[in-house]
Amino acid sequence: MTVTASGPLPAEPYDVVIVGAGVVGCAIARRLAHHPALRVALAESRDDVGQGTSKANTAILHTGFDAVPGSLESRLVREGARQLAAYADESGIPVERVGALLVAWDEEQLAALPRLAEKAGRNAYHDTRLIGPADLYAREPHLGPGALGALHVPGESIVCPWTTTLAYATQAVRAGVDLHLNTPVEHAGHHDGVHRLTTPRGPLYARRLVNAAGLHADRLDRSLGLDDFTVAPRRGQLVVHDKFARALVRHILLPVPTARGKGVLVAPTVYGNVLLGPTAEDLDDKDATESTAAGLRALRAQGRRILPALLDEEVTAVYAGLRAATEHDDYRIRAHPAQGCVTVGGIRSTGLTASLAIAEHVTGLLTRTGLDPGAEHPPEPVRMPNLGEAFPRPHQQPERVAADPEYGVLVCHCERVSRGEIRDALAGTVPPRSLEGLRRRTRARSGRCGGFHCGAAVRALFEEARGREEARR
Amino acid sequence: MTRRVDVLVVGAGPAGLVAAARLAAAGARVEVLEREQRAGGVPRHCAHRGFGGPPHALTGPAHARRLTEAAVGAGAEVRTGVTALDWTGPLALATVGPRGAETLAARAVVLATGARERPRAARLVPGTRPDGVYTTGELQQAVHLYGQRIGTRAVVVGAEAVSHAAADTVRAAGAEVVALVTDLPRAPAPAARTLQARLRHRTPVLTGTSVTELLGRGLLSGVRVRHRDGRTATLPCDTVVFTGDFVPDHELARHGALSLDPGTRGPAVDGALRTSRPGVFAAGSVLHAAESAATAGREGAHAARAVRDWLAEGGTGRAHWPTGVPLLASPPLLRIAPNRVTPSDRLPYVLRTAIPLSRPSLYVTQDGRPLHRQRLPLATAVPHRPLTLTPRWTHRVDPAGGPVHVALA
Numbered sequence: 011m012t013v014t015a016s017g018p019l020p021a022e023p024y025d026v027v028i029v030g031a032g033v034v035g036c037a038i039a040r041r042l043a044h045h046p047a048l049r050v051a052l053a054e055s056r057d058d059v060g061q062g063t064s065k066a067n068t069a070i071l072h073t074g075f076d077a078v079p080g081s082l083e084s085r086l087v088r089e090g091a092r093q094l095a096a097y098a099d100e101s102g103i104p105v106e107r108v109g110a111l112l113v114a115w116d117e118e119q120l121a122a123l124p125r126l127a128e129k130a131g132r133n134a135y136h137d138t139r140l141i142g143p144a145d146l147y148a149r150e151p152h153l154g155p156g157a158l159g160a161l162h163v164p165g166e167s168i169v170c171p172w173t174t175t176l177a178y179a180t181q182a183v184r185a186g187v188d189l190h191l192n193t194p195v196e197h198a199g200h201h202d203g204v205h206r207l208t209t210p211r212g213p214l215y216a217r218r219l220v221n222a223a224g225l226h227a228d229r230l231d232r233s234l235g236l237d238d239f240t241v242a243p244r245r246g247q248l249v250v251h252d253k254f255a256r257a258l259v260r261h262i263l264l265p266v267p268t269a270r271g272k273g274v275l276v277a278p279t280v281y282g283n284v285l286l287g288p289t290a291e292d293l294d295d296k297d298a299t300e301s302t303a304a305g306l307r308a309l310r311a312q313g314r315r316i317l318p319a320l321l322d323e324e325v326t327a328v329y330a331g332l333r334a335a336t337e338h339d340d341y342r343i344r345a346h347p348a349q350g351c352v353t354v355g356g357i358r359s360t361g362l363t364a365s366l367a368i369a370e371h372v373t374g375l376l377t378r379t380g381l382d383p384g385a386e387h388p389p390e391p392v393r394m395p396n397l398g399e400a401f402p403r404p405h406q407q408p409e410r411v412a413a414d415p416e417y418g419v420l421v422c423h424c425e426r427v428s429r430g431e432i433r434d435a436l437a438g439t440v441p442p443r444s445l446e447g448l449r450r451r452t453r454a455r456s457g458r459c460g461g462f463h464c465g466a467a468v469r470a471l472f473e474e475a476r477g478r479e480e481a482r483r
Numbered sequence: 484m485t486r487r488v489d490v491l492v493v494g495a496g497p498a499g500l501v502a503a504a505r506l507a508a509a510g511a512r513v514e515v516l517e518r519e520q521r522a523g524g525v526p527r528h529c530a531h532r533g534f535g536g537p538p539h540a541l542t543g544p545a546h547a548r549r550l551t552e553a554a555v556g557a558g559a560e561v562r563t564g565v566t567a568l569d570w571t572g573p574l575a576l577a578t579v580g581p582r583g584a585e586t587l588a589a590r591a592v593v594l595a596t597g598a599r600e601r602p603r604a605a606r607l608v609p610g611t612r613p614d615g616v617y618t619t620g621e622l623q624q625a626v627h628l629y630g631q632r633i634g635t636r637a638v639v640v641g642a643e644a645v646s647h648a649a650a651d652t653v654r655a656a657g658a659e660v661v662a663l664v665t666d667l668p669r670a671p672a673p674a675a676r677t678l679q680a681r682l683r684h685r686t687p688v689l690t691g692t693s694v695t696e697l698l699g700r701g702l703l704s705g706v707r708v709r710h711r712d713g714r715t716a717t718l719p720c721d722t723v724v725f726t727g728d729f730v731p732d733h734e735l736a737r738h739g740a741l742s743l744d745p746g747t748r749g750p751a752v753d754g755a756l757r758t759s760r761p762g763v764f765a766a767g768s769v770l771h772a773a774e775s776a777a778t779a780g781r782e783g784a785h786a787a788r789a790v791r792d793w794l795a796e797g798g799t800g801r802a803h804w805p806t807g808v809p810l811l812a813s814p815p816l817l818r819i820a821p822n823r824v825t826p827s828d829r830l831p832y833v834l835r836t837a838i839p840l841s842r843p844s845l846y847v848t849q850d851g852r853p854l855h856r857q858r859l860p861l862a863t864a865v866p867h868r869p870l871t872l873t874p875r876w877t878h879r880v881d882p883a884g885g886p887v888h889v890a891l892a
Contacts, residue, residue: 460602
């Protein structure tokens with residue numbers, strides 16, 4: 011099992027190098043790991059998997075009901091949703107099928123609902139149902155006044171995006187994929203059938219390249235002489251509320267898209283919190299992941315209308331993610347046989363849902379570039395630690411605490427994370443390299459106290475493990 | 484399987500430990516549940532002096548040790564690393580610790596769960612999410628308990644007593660305090676403290692100034708500030724400490740559906756520190772986030788007396804559990820605790836004001852009827868410091884009447 015974060019890279023060309031270890035890149039790596047004959051590497055610019063768009067999204071497992079009918083996105087979201095639901099079940103990734111309500115607040119939005127139901131049908135999703143205000147308020151008693159009706163989409167679910175990405179990466183690495191972190195690909199050149207990828211850690215060689223660089227996919231494409239799309243980052247700021255807010259909302263409350271914009275959603279999370287957001291700001295800067303006073307003000311104003319009591323609960327996190335929007339309406343997934351390359355571009359907010367289907371699709375395209383993947387042998391299944399509130403956490407399982415008392419010692423009190431879970435995460439196949447990475451693997455320090463009580467204790471455990479790791483090397 | 488004790492105390496800070504020591508000394512079987520690995524509460528990581536009885540010469544850790552030893556010495560069982568997860572009955576709690584899950588039932592429960600500072604996210608401070616962002620609690624633990632490195636230049640958000648304590652911790656870690664920043668028009672700490680920062684440490688105390696944005700990717704590079712006159716500036720720093728803005732750790736109280744006071748957001752209690760549920764008492768900073776360890780200790784002792792009376796009466800649902808009438812602080816007073824009142828209450832009240840008050844007088848009324856008027860022994864009352872109201876008027880309260888109001892005269 012190889013995960014590197016420093017030092018020179020192997021000189022031998024890989025059969026495939028995937029650039030970008032977001033949820034899509036990791037899913038592709040996991041899919042290629044089904045072919046033991048292939049030598050595969052996953053190159054990531056940051057110090058962890060899922061560090062870009064994949065960590066800062068709305069964490070929804072979509073049905074694809076509102077995709078553009080007939081598009082690639084529509085098909086891959088539909089297939090991917092089914093595959094991810096099954097994979098989550100097998101791998102211990104928390105998913106809750108809470109369903110969504112598209113809430114209409116004015117006549118224009120109300121009039122749009124039947125059209126959305128009809129569009130869902132054209133996306134082969136037939137379970138939507140229009141409901142009136144009485145039914146709506148019975149389902150969501152804390153909803154603000156003035157809602158006129160809703161479209162119920164029972165299949166929409168919430169999922170843990172961090173565990174999903176980490177599960178893919180873990181499975182891929184265990185099956186022989188090399189994960190090279192801190193490896194930004196600055197330039198790609200293609201000579202005599204081999205890509206030479208320039209990175210600060212030296213060159214990386216690949217016979218086939220998969221460009222899953224997300225926000226930076228257009229730049230990588232251009233260095234190969236391809237000009238298929240331009241990424242225009244769209245920032246989404248989100249506000250996370252404390253667990254007492256979870257009782258205020260049962261469904262994902264989606265806005266009704268109209269000509270005047272998309273509006274914001276209120277959604278429960280699998281960790282037992284409630285999300286408010288996102289904003290949608292078109293920017294030029296691909297690093298602009300900061301939150302803004304104006305953005306937060308706008309979100310709070312909309313949240314007050316949708317779920318007034320939400321504003322009384324403590325905010326536990328504010329974050330912003332950039333969606334890799336392009337000038338096109340659909341995913342831009344293209345094989346470029348002459349360049350020995352497949353580009354996976356324009357994966358916007360549905361990438362998490364579609365990830366497994368995208369991986370399948372990309373593998374098919376790779377063979378069209380002449381790649382012979384060899385025999386197929388599924389990798390060992392993984393079982394991820396559960397971060398979800400709807401499933402038992404270790405401290406809630408008496409037999410686990412009895413077998414290992416470390417699961418009974420809670421370090422992070424807000425999120426009830428035990429020393430045993432932190433120890434496990436630090437010893438994982440793809441271990442965290444920062445406190446943030448540890449947080450995404452365990453939830454430690456992501457609660458209401460923001461580390462007031464546990465921050466130093468969690469840091470001590472992290473630094474102790476890192477110290478041991480360094481001493482070993 | 485449920486284990487039974489006389490009294491369960493949740494939280495081994497000053498309030499919980501003092502209550503446990505008194506009750507154990509009086510012969511009750513007392514168990515204190517502490518989720519941290521060590522007892523003592525917040526004083527554990529307050530390296531400065533000012534704790535204990537007069538002459539207040541103890542450091543926080545020494546005070547924490549003494550309180551723990553007193554409780555253990557009196558016969559209370561202080562169990563660390565044990566978390567009270569939720570209620571399983573009116574006076575029963577589900578717990579988990581290294582020895583596994585256990586349900587504990589008691590004849591009385593004392594909630595002494597304390598308070599925390601609101602972190603950056605809760606204050607909705609925009610910007611990037613870099614490393615180097617602390618609360619005082621985390622900073623003090625990092626420096627004083629774990630000897631961890633912090634940055635080299637710190638901005639302290641707040642200028643009250645706890646903010647100066649945070650600044651001292653920054654200096655103890657060998658780092659420089661760039662400034663203390665408060666949006667209040669005047670520095671709220673005692674004048675000597677502010678003067679000491681400005682003259683002895685040459686630390687600017689910027690009043691009328693708010694932090695509008697955190698800057699830097701990976702590591703903090705600075706904070707944007709705005710003065711109320713509209714001027715803005717960037718203070719370069721690699722560390723920022725959000726101080727004060729305490730909120731009660733009221734989660735267990737809320738899980739138990741205890742009535743909360745809207746002003747304190749802690750459990751509503753009367754002068755005997757009785758919550759809305761018979762047999763459940765509360766003491767310390769969960770009632771009024773946050774006051775001093777001395778106030779918490781005083782309440783712990785007071786709660787112990789009330790618990791003893793309750794146990795002596797039989798400690799069951801049939802015993803007398805007065806609910807009192809609400810006690811409300813009128814603006815610009817922010818909050819008052821206790822916040823319900825019965826005619827027999829004898830515990831002084833702790834208040835805070837939202838704005839500076841010159842020669843303040845408090846006026847207590849019920850249904851328009853004057854109960855008490857009191858000139859406070861202060862030339863100026865300022866936000867972030869406690870005001871005290873005597874309880875020597877509670878016998879005039881009509882337990883069948885309306886809410887009692889405390890206002891500025």
